[in-house]
Amino acid sequence: MSKKTAKKTPKKVAKKTSKSKIQNTLPDIETNFGEWFNEILFQADIIDYRYNLKGCGVWKGYGFKIRRKYLEIMRDLLDNTPIPHEEMLFPLLIPEDQFMKEKETVKGFESEVYWVTHGGLTPLDVKLCLRPTSETAMYPMVAKWIRSHQDLPLKTYQIANMFRFEGKNTRPLIRVREITTFKEAHTYHESKEDCSEQIREAVEIYKDIFDSLGVPYLITQRPKWDTFPGADYTIAFDSILPHTNKALQNGTIHNLGQTFSKTFDIKFETADGNQDYVYQTCYGISERGIASIVAFHGDNFGLKLPPTVAPIEIVIVPILFKNKEDDVMKVCNDYYKKLKKEGFKVRLDTRKMSTGRKYFHWELRGVPIRVEIGPKDIEKNQIAVVRRDVKGKNFIPNDESIKYLSNLLEDIQQSLHKSAKKRHDELIFRTNDLEEAIDFVDKNKGIVEIPFCGEEECAESIEKRLDGLKFLGIPDRYLLVLNKRVKKEKDIFCSHCMKPVTQYWRIGKSY
Numbered sequence: 001m002s003k004k005t006a007k008k009t010p011k012k013v014a015k016k017t018s019k020s021k022i023q024n025t026l027p028d029i030e031t032n033f034g035e036w037f038n039e040i041l042f043q044a045d046i047i048d049y050r051y052n053l054k055g056c057g058v059w060k061g062y063g064f065k066i067r068r069k070y071l072e073i074m075r076d077l078l079d080n081t082p083i084p085h086e087e088m089l090f091p092l093l094i095p096e097d098q099f100m101k102e103k104e105t106v107k108g109f110e111s112e113v114y115w116v117t118h119g120g121l122t123p124l125d126v127k128l129c130l131r132p133t134s135e136t137a138m139y140p141m142v143a144k145w146i147r148s149h150q151d152l153p154l155k156t157y158q159i160a161n162m163f164r165f166e167g168k169n170t171r172p173l174i175r176v177r178e179i180t181t182f183k184e185a186h187t188y189h190e191s192k193e194d195c196s197e198q199i200r201e202a203v204e205i206y207k208d209i210f211d212s213l214g215v216p217y218l219i220t221q222r223p224k225w226d227t228f229p230g231a232d233y234t235i236a237f238d239s240i241l242p243h244t245n246k247a248l249q250n251g252t253i254h255n256l257g258q259t260f261s262k263t264f265d266i267k268f269e270t271a272d273g274n275q276d277y278v279y280q281t282c283y284g285i286s287e288r289g290i291a292s293i294v295a296f297h298g299d300n301f302g303l304k305l306p307p308t309v310a311p312i313e314i315v316i317v318p319i320l321f322k323n324k325e326d327d328v329m330k331v332c333n334d335y336y337k338k339l340k341k342e343g344f345k346v347r348l349d350t351r352k353m354s355t356g357r358k359y360f361h362w363e364l365r366g367v368p369i370r371v372e373i374g375p376k377d378i379e380k381n382q383i384a385v386v387r388r389d390v391k392g393k394n395f396i397p398n399d400e401s402i403k404y405l406s407n408l409l410e411d412i413q414q415s416l417h418k419s420a421k422k423r424h425d426e427l428i429f430r431t432n433d434l435e436e437a438i439d440f441v442d443k444n445k446g447i448v449e450i451p452f453c454g455e456e457e458c459a460e461s462i463e464k465r466l467d468g469l470k471f472l473g474i475p476d477r478y479l480l481v482l483n484k485r486v487k488k489e490k491d492i493f494c495s496h497c498m499k500p501v502t503q504y505w506r507i508g509k510s511y
């Protein structure tokens with residue numbers, strides 16, 4: 001930890017006075033993304049991992065506000081589906097016998113579960129696990145709530161923390177032991193078809209969430225061997241992070257069928273008076289969404305926050321000159337109040353430090369727009385506007401400025417999304433030549449689509465060819481299936497066993 005504190009010593013700050021070089025201690029994003037990522041989370045007051053427990057961090061003020069915006073987007077979408085999702089909150093502790101009931105889940109999580117064995121000094125009769133996911137906490141309760149088909153569909157979600165004992169190296173926001181921000185939705189239906197419909201709704205919700213964040217994604221059906229324990233199938237949202245070009249699983253959607261309802265006895269009376277087990281789906285996303293915002297919209301100067309999640313949309317920096325301080329401050333104050341009244345999330349920076357340092361401070365934190373007001377601007381009845389994502393300064397007449405700023409925020413939102421998407425698209429490559437595919441992945445150029453038979457043994461043989469190579473699954477197939485127009489490819493052969501096949505599969509490196 002001494003390394004980080006060393007950077008903060010006053011001596012170093014005092015040394016660096018030149019405007020362009022003020023305090024910028026971020027590693028180069030292109031050549032050293034991992035370090036850049038850790039540093040920006042720390043320097044921009046997003047999350048501090050110096051807590052004395054591996055894989056656990058502290059959300060700081062600025063990060064907490066970004067997290068809050070992220071959750072607002074999520075809640076708004078889930079609360080407002082035609083049949084709304086009801087937000088609930090279940091206990092963190094799950095009794096061992098209840099957790100062990102669903103064998104597949106146990107198998108999937110046994111190496112990752114934290115156990116509570118004592119209450120004070122007394123050993124517990126039944127050990128308690130800290131939820132690694134909440135199916136086994138929720139379903140016994142839901143079994144008490146659902147009686148008839150009239151209770152269906154039931155759509156619920158919770159946003160809570162989860163604990164997973166990650167053996168691999170932990171990584172801020174991406175691989176942690178306390179997942180602080182896990183949104184898990186659980187839905188209950190009368191039929192298989194209703195479940196499929198729900199999967200479609202979930203996909204649309206996730207698309208809306210990631211689009212709002214300006215985060216590009218691929219939708220992939222996971223291989224059988226990488227499906228959520230107990231689920232019929234799993235659909236994943238993967239984002240290929242820039243600079244490393246590795247896939248980050250950003251969200252998953254599971255069709256659980258009747259596996260869990262049979263285990264936990266979630267039955268209902270059907271319309272014709274019979275008993276049946278409910279059909280279920282569940283879908284989750286975590287703080288990895290915030291990791292993606294940081295990764296996709298950063299540069300060597302810091303963050304570039306999309307306005308949808310920016311705690312501050314506009315910062316006003318007064319340009320002070322001798323004997324004009326009071327005039328400038330008055331105009332800045334009035335303008336601040338005006339913007340606030342118009343509903344902008346605005347901050348007036350009145351701190352006693354150089355303007356250069358102020359610029360640096362807000363650039364690092366990714367504030368989308370900086371407004372500068374100095375004596376000359378007051379004379380000309382204008383403001384100077386600088387956007388974070390594109391270089392340059394514009395002078396805007398005061399009476400046109402509200403509309404201008406409002407349009408500019410919209411423009412920044414779209415242009416951040418567009419440029420992230422353009423870059424993301426370039427990282428996906430399709431080829432029938434396995435050697436070419438492996439070379440592409442080996443050179444960290446992104447994700448490749450190859451013809452493949454779907455057999456696990458074949459996948460293993462291919463994965464062995466390259467360290468870290470992984471089968472992500474089938475591109476977008478679920479949508480085609482749901483729309484009943486599966487497009488069959490012609491004259492393609494599995495990259496390993498050479499059997500004629502109909503589909504391409506995605507392979508690549510992932511987090």
Ligand SMILES: [Zn+2]
Nearest residue numbers: 453458494497
């Ligand atoms: Zn094969």
